[in-house]
Amino acid sequence: MSRVTESRYAGLEGRLVIVTGGASGIGEAFVRAFARQGCRVAFLDRQVEAAAALCAAIAGEGGPEPVFQPCDLTDVPALQAALSRIHDSCGPTAVLVNNAANDQRQDLATVTEAEFDWMMSVNFRHVFFAAQAVVPQMRERGGGSIINMSSIAWMNGAPDMQAYSAAKAAVVGFSNSLARQVGMDRIRVNAIAPGMVITPRQRDLWYQDERKIAEGRARQCIPDAIEPEDIARLGLFLASDDSKLITKQCFMVNGGSR
Numbered sequence: 001m002s003r004v005t006e007s008r009y010a011g012l013e014g015r016l017v018i019v020t021g022g023a024s025g026i027g028e029a030f031v032r033a034f035a036r037q038g039c040r041v042a043f044l045d046r047q048v049e050a051a052a053a054l055c056a057a058i059a060g061e062g063g064p065e066p067v068f069q070p071c072d073l074t075d076v077p078a079l080q081a082a083l084s085r086i087h088d089s090c091g092p093t094a095v096l097v098n099n100a101a102n103d104q105r106q107d108l109a110t111v112t113e114a115e116f117d118w119m120m121s122v123n124f125r126h127v128f129f130a131a132q133a134v135v136p137q138m139r140e141r142g143g144g145s146i147i148n149m150s151s152i153a154w155m156n157g158a159p160d161m162q163a164y165s166a167a168k169a170a171v172v173g174f175s176n177s178l179a180r181q182v183g184m185d186r187i188r189v190n191a192i193a194p195g196m197v198i199t200p201r202q203r204d205l206w207y208q209d210e211r212k213i214a215e216g217r218a219r220q221c222i223p224d225a226i227e228p229e230d231i232a233r234l235g236l237f238l239a240s241d242d243s244k245l246i247t248k249q250c251f252m253v254n255g256g257s258r
Contacts, residue, residue, distance in 0.1 A: 021100025195254025221256025
């Protein structure tokens with residue numbers, strides 16, 4: 001396959017973009033993609049060493065060095081404080097990418113109440129409260145774009161992922177409701193549902209067998225591997241003025257696997 005050329009969105013330059021879970025995986029791809037567009041990028045994560053390496057790498061490539069805020073996103077007061085610090089130092093948020101998630105597999109028969117609550121917290125609750133925090137900022141600047149990461153897991157009925165799937169379905173429901181709530185303020189809210197993206201974490205935990213990866217790709221209409229950059233490119237479009245009338249949608253990037 002030929003190398004994909006990333007589109008340039010001149011209107012994004014200088015805008016403040018916040019990415020949750022931005023130190024690795026798809027989140028890292030978002031951070032790098034927005035930095036290449038000349039955005040002022042701030043990201044939240046618990047992975048301090050990976051975050052520092054990412055900031056240094058982007059600065060070394062000549063891009064604007066991102067602002068990193070260490071944060072456990074399951075701690076809502078800590079999340080709110082981190083977002084407040086970013087606002088105080090960088091101004092109002094133009095784009096929020098609620099990316100952070102954990103697709104932990106669970107045995108339905110043994111899931112405890114605490115384990116269920118943690119899955120809701122790490123996969124949905126922070127999405128709600130991060131959006132709650134930035135909506136007033138977006139109103140202040142006259143509009144914005146909120147991009148919430150869902151998953152095709154809840155659409156396909158993936159086994160051992162009941163809590164995760166419930167949370168990712170909730171992300172879409174929340175996105176639809178919020179889009180209706182804030183649309184008159186020219187704030188757009190959309191969701192992205194990736195297909196099988198084999199990040200290093202996914203490979204280490206769930207896709208050690210190449211045959212399993214091959215089987216997944218065989219279910220796609222387009223046989224190419226779905227890369228984190230493929231998700232990030234859609235995020236750039238949804239953040240840009242080119243999508244100014246696109247809201248309340250969930251976009252699948254899955255190679256046609258459904």
